[in-house]
Amino acid sequence: MFFPVGDDQVIGGHKPLFSYSFLVINILVYIFQLTLTEQGCKEFMYQYGSIPQEIMAGQDYFTLFTNMFMHAGFLHILGNMLFLWVFADNIESTIGNIYFILFYIIGGLAASAAHIYFNPGSEIPTVGASGAIAAVLGAYVVLFPKNNIKIRFLIFKPFSMIAILFLGIWFAQNLYSGIGSIGPKTAQSGGVAWWAHIGGFVFGVLIGFIARYSFLKKKVELA
Helix, strand or coil, X not given: CEEEEEECCCCCXXXXXXXXXXXXXXXXXXXXXXXXXXXXXXXXXXXXXXXXXXXXXXXXXXXXXXXXXXXXXXXXXXXXXXXXXXXXXXXXXXXXXXXXXXXXXXXXXXXXXXXXXXXXXXXXXECCCHHXXXXXXXXXXXXXXXXXXXXXXCCCCCEEEEHHHHHHHHHHHHHHHHHHHCCCCCCCHXXXXXXXXXXXXXXXXXXXXXXXXXXXXCCCCCC
């Protein structure tokens, strides 16, 4: 399994206060989940996770927000928080704090919309920050395509890969799995909401291009 553990940092810019705040909130919510019994955790997931069937029925819209701060297990939150730690600070430093909050939340909503579109009848709660983080990755590949991403593979020595290649591979894997998940028997293949990742990433790419070729072009030197 490949994990990003670092990248080229933006020098100057806005302090990434909310990137780290979102990270802390996710960890605190997960710690709270650990205090619950198995049944209590299940009820928590069903109450605050986003269930496509209920959203399509016009119910529990608030879960479109709450699900972004919940995780289904240690590896789930570990992977998401690694990606958030590595990639989000550069985006916030570049576009600013308020724009980042809006971008992150709307990116998460776009991710949920994509998942619900392909799984409208699903009764499985969807939880995780990965949709919003996927939006961050999409913006990153547009704004910092040549940045070096430090990658670790198991216990081997870390190596570097440029962002456009690493994130391109990440997106291709998700797209392949997302297409493969379409169908009545694999509505949420392997317990992963692939289309949330795809939807969030595409949203991030669009916002990245808008940012790169509009207000940011005159403010900062981008990769």
